[in-house]
Amino acid sequence: MEKIEARKVVSREEIAQRILVGCGVFGGLVGAGGALANRLEIQIPMPVIAVGTVITLMVMAGVTAIYWRMIDEAAREAHKFAWFWGGMAGAAVALMIGAVTDSAWLTAMYGDLKPAGWLILGMGGLLIAQTIGYGLAWAGWWLIRQR
Amino acid sequence: MKNRLKVLRAERDWSQADLAEALQVSRQTINALETGKYDPSLPLAFKIARLFGQPIETIFQDEA
Secondary structure, three states, X not given: OOOXXXXXXXXXXXXXXXXXXXXXXXXXXXHHHHHHHHHOOOOOOHHHHHHHHHHHHHHHHHHHHHHHXXXXXXXXXXXXXXXXXXXXXXXXXXXXXXXXXXXXXXXXHHOOXXXXXXXXXXXXXXXXXXXXXXXXXXXXXXXXXXX | OEEOHHHHHHHXXXXXXXXXXXHOOOHXXXXXXXXXXXXXXXXXXXXXXXXXXXXXXXXXXXXX
């Protein structure tokens, strides 16, 4: 039988993983920079934040498209499953927590925010819950199929 | 769906990584296919059939 020659090339999966790690590092640096600026009480002008956000979103969309084309069909299936079931379950849990959370407790924790502040806080909480659900569903999809 | 991927791979003395390389998928995908817990798309099934030089129905069998 002919033996397939193992080529010493970086697979598409590995490139995709490196892209993700690179994005994570970039996100971490941006977050750390923002936190540092906040600590040093450096006021970043709103136009800079707006332009930076738009550029970041455009880069993220492009990187996501490249990543999606690099991964194979099973990896895509895992992401679709995680997006639907993990994201939905995460949102459901977040909404249930939101429904039973006492507003006095939130005010004590975050202060008396403006409506826009509460909106951003709620959106952030929802995003975190959906991301956790996504991660768990994604890991579960692969774990079940590796045994 | 059952399949004979593991047997066909073993007959050729290929590792999962070798097969993954030949099919341009990840080793985890090969593992998921071999355990029968992931059914490939038609294009991937045809690619597998072409690689092993066998008809699809001799590699994949419906359990129903």
